Amino acid sequence: MRAPRENLFHLIEPLLPHVEHPSRYLNHEWGACEEQDGPFHLCMVYADVYEVGQPNLGVAILYNNVNAREGMSCERCYLPWKDMSALMRERGVPLLSLEGAAPLASFDAIGFTLAHELVATNVLETLDLAGIALTSAERDVDDPIILAGGPSAWNCEPLAPVFDAVLLGDGEESIVEVCACIRDARAEGLSRADLLRRLALVPGTYVPSLYDVVVDEGTTRWGRAVPRAGEDVPEVVLKRCVNDFAATPAVAQRIVPYMGIVQDRLSLEVLRGCARGCRFCQAGMTYRPVRERPAEQVVSCGVEGLLASGHDEISLTSLSTTDHSQCEAILNGMNVALEGRGIRVSIPSQRLDSFGVDMAAAVAGGKRGGLTFAPEAGSQRLRDVINKNVTEEDLERAARNAFAAGWRRMKLYFMIGLPTETDEDVVGIARMAERVLEIGREVVGRGPKSGVSVSISVAVLVPKPYTPFQWVGQLRPDEVRRRQQLLLHEVRDRAIRVSYHDADVSLVEGALSKMGRAGFSLVRAAWERGCRFDAWTSEFDFRAWEEAARSCGLDLEEVACEEFPLTAALPWGHTSPGVSMGYLQREWRRAVEGVTTPDCTRESCTGCGVCPALGVHNVIQGVRS
Amino acid sequence: MSDPRPQPFSVRPQDLPTKAELPRLRVAYVKDSRLAYLGHLDLISTVERCIRRAGLPFSVGNGFARRMRIQFSSALPVGASSCCEYFDLRLTKRMDPQEALGRLEASTPRAIAPYRAAYVGSRLPALEAWLNRVDWSVGLGPACPADELFDAIREIARRGEVRYLRGEKDKVVDLTRTLCGYSVGEDETGGLSVGVDTLCGAGVSLRPQVLLDAAFALMGRPAPDAPRVRRHRQVHEEDGRIVEPFCGSDAIATSSLF
C-alpha cells in the first residue's frame, strides 16, 4: 500500500533538539527545488548522512533533470544518523524526504545512488526506516518502484533482489525516460510485473526479476544471470552514454548546504571518462569514452556558478582533470576571472606526468596546502603491470615543481595486493617517499622549520568487475597485514607519515564486489546483525560481518580471495559498460607480461570496444600532449 | 564581489588601507523557524555565502587564508530563535545601505532574513564584546503553576550562582554579574512564558536554559522537553545606560518585509 503524500516535518522537528547535527535534517537550503507539485514524484536517496551525500554530483544532475520536466518532481533523502533513526523508530516516525518532508513510502519511485559497495547495508536500512519491503518480490502494485544506479552498479547482483530496476551508465537521460515509463504504466493500470517488463524496454535498464541465475560448469560458484524463460529481455544490458556531454549543464550543484559538508565547494565536472587504462581502475573502464567540455564553457559557467552559489572555492572535478587538453587555459582563465575575490580553484588529484611548472603556478590560486599524487605502485615493473604509465622521473619532476612553487606537504597514494607484487615492490614505496622528501629538502631546505613532509596512504587492491583484474583473488588479510608491517618497518624518517586501509574493511568490500545474487543473504544477515554505515571506520563491525557470513554458510576470505577462471561466465556479465571481455582478457595477459597499453586519447584506439558497442567516440577539445 | 584589491607583494604593506579605515556596515537579521537549529559555524558560512551571492564589495583580510572581514554577535544556542542578530561587514567602498540591504535580502533564505542596515563607527569594539545586554524569552508548555516557577527562579537568584554540567565539565555561572531581571507569565491555556534579562562579557554569560533547568531541578520537576528559546534584544549597556546597535547611525536602511 502506498502511504499518503503529506508534509510530516512536525514529527521530525521535536526530535531535533535531541540529535547530533540537527542541520542534517533542515532542508530549505538555498537553491533547493521547493516546488514539488508532481504529479509524478521521485526521491533520490544517497544512503549515508547528509554531509556525505549532498556533495554527490550524480544526485545533483538527476535532481535537476527530473525537476526540469513538466509534471515531474524530484526530492532528496539521506540516511539519518543512528541517533535520529533510533528516535524515529521509537516514536514511529517514517523516513521522510527533505523538500516536502513526505514519507518515502508515498513516492512513485525511489532512486538509490550506489557510490561504493559498502553502502549495501544502508540501502536496507533506508528501506526499513521507510517502511518499504526490502525485496522487489515482496512489494505491492502500489509500492514505490525502487531504482538504483551509480558507479558501483557494475556488480549490483548482491542487491539485485532489492531493486526493481537498475539504470546503467550515464543517468541524465535515462532517469527521465524511466520515470515517464513508470508514470504511463501506472496510468494504464499495469500490474507490477508488467510495469517492470515495460521498464526493461528502456535502453540501459536492467530489471533483475526478469533474469534467473544459472550455475553450471561454465560459471563461477555464483552463476550467471540469464533472461527468464519467456521474457523478452536482452542477454546483456548495455549502459547508456551521453554523447554530447558539452551540451549538458556544466554546473549541476545548485543547492548550497547550510552545514559544513565533505567537499564543501562548488564542483564543476570538466570532463567525463578516462582512457589512461589503469588496470585496477573500475571508473577508468566503465566511464569511457572520454568527453571534454570546452575551456570557455568551463570558465564562464564556473564564474556564473560561483556568483549564484556564493562558494569561495571551485573544484574542477573528473577522473583526471589535468588530462583535459585545455587544462592550463581553464586554470589561467579561472584565475584571471576570479582575481581578488578570495576564491580558490582546486583540482582533486594531479597526474604526475602532466604536472608542469605552469600547472604548479596555476593550481590553487595562491593557496599551498597539500598536494596529492598517485603513483600507486613502488616500482617501475609493477607500475607497468597495472598500466600506470608514470615513471620515477615523472614523480621527481612533479615533486620538484610543486616544492619550488610553494607546496610543503605531499600526499602519495599507493596500493598493495596488486597482482605479481613482491616484497621488493612494497619496500619500493618507502624508497619513493624518501626520494620525494629528499627533493623537498633540497628545494626548500632542511630542518624542522622547512615544514616539508610526505604522507603516504596505502589502500588494498579490491579487484573490481569490468577491470582486467576482475578475475584475480584479493590478497589474504594476513598477508595484507604482513606487507603493511613491512612497509612501516621500512619507513624510517619521521617526516613521512604512513596510513593504510583496514584489511578487514577491504575484505568485506572485496566480497561485495565479487558475489553474485546469492550474496544478498549475506547483506541481509549483516544488516540484521546491526551493520550500518560500514564505510565509517567508527561504525564498521567486522565481527558482525563474519557472523553474518557464517550464518549463510560463507567465509568472507574465501569469497573475496577466490580467483575466477579467465573463461568463466562472470556474475556481472549481463550488465555491461561496453568494454569487451576480450579486451579485458587481453589486458590481463599484458599485465602479467608487464606490457603497457597506451591511452587512446593520445594514440590510436586500443580496441576496448566501447565506441563501436555504444556508437560513441572520444570528444577532445584540443590536442592532448 | 569585491573589486580587485592591491596585493601585498605589489604594494608596500603600509600603503594598504587599514581595517579601521574601511566602511563598517552593520546588518540586523533574524534567525527563525527551522534555521534556529543551525549551529554558529554553519551560520557564519551561510551568511558569508549570502554576502558573496549579493555581490557586496566585501573586504578580504590580508592573511594567508584571505578571509572575509566580518564579525558576528555572540553565538545563539542551537535551537534558539532570534529577532535581533547582527553582523558587521567591512566593505572596500561605501555603498548605499538601502541597496546593500536589498541585495542581501534577495540572496538570503527567509529564515535568516536581514531587515536593517547602516554604517556604524569604524572604531567601535567588536560586536560580540560590545552587545553585553541580552534579553531572552522562553515559551514552555503548561509545565507548572507560574508562581511556583517564579519563586524557584527567585530562590536561585538569591543563592547567587548556578552550577551545571556542560559535557563532562562542571560549570558555575555567577548570577550576581549576569542575571539582571526575570519574569514569568501564563497564557489562557496555562502555557508559561519566561523572560530572562542578562548581562554578559569577559567570558561570563547566562543561557536561559541553564537557569530554567536549575529552577525545575529545585522544584523537583522534570525540565520541559522542547522549550522555545528566543533572543529578543541585544544592546550595549554602560552604567545603566542602554545604547541601541544602530545608535548614532544616519541613514538606517529598513526592509519592507518587516
Ligand code: SF4
Ligand atoms: S573503443 Fe577505442 S577509442 Fe573508444 S574508448 Fe575504447 S580504446 Fe578508446
